[in-house]
Amino acid sequence: MNPLDLEEFKRQGYMMIDFLTDYYKNIENYPVLSTVEPGYLTKRLPSSAPFQPESIESILEDVQQHIIPGLTHWMNPNFYAYFPCTGSTAGFIGEMLSTGFNVVGFNWLSSPAATELETIVMDWLGKMLNLPKSFIFSSCDKGGGGVLLGTTCEAILCTLVAARDKKLAQIGKENIGKLVVYCSDQTHSALQKATQIVGIHPQNFRVIKAKGSNLYSLSSDPLLSAILLDVENGLVPCFLCATIGTTATNAIDPIKLLCNVTKEFDIWVHVDAAYAGPVCICPEFRHYIDGIEEVNSFSFNAHKWFLTNLACCCLWVKDHNALTSSLSTYPEYLRNKKSDSKKVVDYKDWQVPLSRKFNALKLWIVLRSYGVENLKNFLRNHVELAKTFEELVRKDERFEIVVPSKFSLVCFRISPSAISTINDGEGYYNGKMMNDEYLVNDVNCKLLDSINSSGKTYMTHGEVEGAFFIRCAIGSTLTEEHHVTMTWKLVQEHASSLLGTLLNSYINKNN
């Protein structure tokens, strides 16, 4: 066996390119949301690994027969669930190159190009976002710079550990039970998970309600009240996670106002712009991160809405020493003169794992293959498509927009008024006593199930202040205007059918 026979490598490599080209070509023929049932694959595959080698041909046949039916097709242009995970030729090619080199760039020495290209690309991106100099390696000698991690979860975990240890250095490690973390009820669950992991007491995870009247953004007043109360109770405010583009509704936390509050208490502020970050390279959106010079760290996912195949999270910090003093280890077997000199970046100390791929290649090739201008237009196009979809929703009076769309997420639902026509006034529905809110939520939930079961689209839901709504997150690489308009027609058809059925059952019940 030669596991890297070059003729075979070439043959199989070409074959895989052909396979994926066919996959993309046919992608609209597959149901967007997989229709398999739990346990489907165990029934189809052997229960142990083969003793003898199998051919790539038979493996790919199995992929076609057994794996593809079990995929939910994130690359399908009619995928509008969660947030998009955009892929591109450049992102794919970059991942191939990094996988092929298979270098492990944990410190500078283990592959200098991996570290150096990462610092360069993070500076490129930082400049595209017009980040303050304090975050840019080449413009700052105070420890600012960027790093590529896998996900926002890791970015939040790493910065939270840094913030925790900074505080504990002041108040003593035995006081970990006093540290408090702040966020809104719209903040991503990544923060809750990170708080659990780093050992901060769950009682000190402070979730502040974001109100609809404020478009679900975190207000500085309740934050200040919460902080003051904690301080009064002898607790120590430590970390705030602000979000630009929350998951449910794309709410935007006001960075400047929040920093005005946190400054006095020396709270580490992290800005999570996982999805909406990239669009801030367009001047007309840059104001959403105004005040970023006040925060300690900032991150977004290039794999979400920036054409860089999974996984790629960009994190910038103002003071990398805070990160590295929490995350560095320097065992004998990794000692080397370059690291000893402290004149090189050793990214192992900026992240959780030791090992790391040469991830910068992927992002570098994306930036160069498309160029800044095209990337801006790519993002703007999705924002335009979201506007188109939002206008279509507004034109149909049975529907309502839950929160006006700012980026490329549209939050909508069948409006209570459209449903009230099928409410019998006594709150009965499906034989159960209902209040109106339950009824409205239930109908919208049924609508979502109905459109997703069609196989022609996949959307997910959100909930604010008890109201269930449907999220149409536009941004998949292949999505064009006709997909969006066809999808809206589909929603309308399913709504008509659903509302009609309900009306019929109401009429039947009352006759």
Added chain:
Amino acid sequence: MNPLDLEEFKRQGYMMIDFLTDYYKNIENYPVLSTVEPGYLTKRLPSSAPFQPESIESILEDVQQHIIPGLTHWMNPNFYAYFPCTGSTAGFIGEMLSTGFNVVGFNWLSSPAATELETIVMDWLGKMLNLPKSFIFSSCDKGGGGVLLGTTCEAILCTLVAARDKKLAQIGKENIGKLVVYCSDQTHSALQKATQIVGIHPQNFRVIKAKGSNLYSLSSDPLLSAILLDVENGLVPCFLCATIGTTATNAIDPIKLLCNVTKEFDIWVHVDAAYAGPVCICPEFRHYIDGIEEVNSFSFNAHKWFLTNLACCCLWVKDHNALTSSLSTYPEYLRNKKSDSKKVVDYKDWQVPLSRKFNALKLWIVLRSYGVENLKNFLRNHVELAKTFEELVRKDERFEIVVPSKFSLVCFRISPSAISTINDGEGYYNGKMMNDEYLVNDVNCKLLDSINSSGKTYMTHGEVEGAFFIRCAIGSTLTEEHHVTMTWKLVQEHASSLLGTLLNSYINKNN
């Protein structure tokens, strides 16, 4: 711009396959360890991203001109540093497929095949390792099973969080300061880092000295003493990390004996077999993990010595509820009926990040493409090559083996006796007063620098009980017998030259 134009995708895909084929073809012509100096790349690349797109041709030209010189070539057959990071056609093809699908399998619903194939492949591998049924999904209804993470660091972090929270559930979260973690001084730094991250007090990180007389494996007696002392002091023993194949010398901690000690104190035992794990699929090596039925969790890296390109860590746990009760979050936007039913695996709750690639594809394709028999032979071949190298070292009386090789790592150095001939008896060396140990270490360090500077090989060092030695970690995919024998000749030549120079300088000094 169409970032996924299919003709272009195909053209660039083929081009990348050709590029990598050429890279592998020429890989022995590049210096194994990169010779660039810090900052080299900043001087060669522009300081901001291009406004307009650039062609893949010009990007690949830059890769050839500017990136490749900055690589340390882990795929070079003469790479013997750290541990190998093996790549293969199957591993590469699998990563392509997963990158092309670009699905995000955080829960079952988001791509059922990603979750289901992962449970199947983990069972396949578990059976190959003859793991007890308590770790195998299909043979166990008590919560055992496996998951693919990125790295051992993550595996240790996740299990440590689970162990911490299990204990804290008994003694109260306010007692986090009482928890103690145990390991030997040979344990990988991943444990120290994980301990830092989860908020266990650094004073409670108990490092027990492993002795040369015991081949650097952790003995149960000092472990028991340490535990008893901690208990006496009101502390709470929580976690032990045992290692099969430590980084420095491939020491093997005796699982059964250690578990006899830990059982009484209900300590979570994790076995880190990051590098040596795969070889335990061969019956003649399986005894090294005897006693595995007693532990809570077990992990190894398929990207190290199992042909699965970076990154791929396999973790098995006996009770996944311990993991998920620490790591799960269930925000509204991820709620779905399948997860509600609790009849599916949602891997997001077995790991740190939310997002995850379809990683099982890579490992599945490796297992199928090579088959169990070939994989065993692949591993055995490296063990044989290590024996060959070890015998060559033993035949040259200037050298000594520091610890007998068990797997494919050879630890050697120029022996003190060879160096004593150039010691002038008064402990002078290079004009400085030296003790013998310093002298021996310095000469070996110089030898390592010398062979690495040749560009023809890359090895790294280890240190035990104050003695510096050279590690030759055989296992790169392309390494054949002639590479190993040529490398040994290189070591001999450099040693002759170095010892000759030292002798000359001694003679000159004494004339």
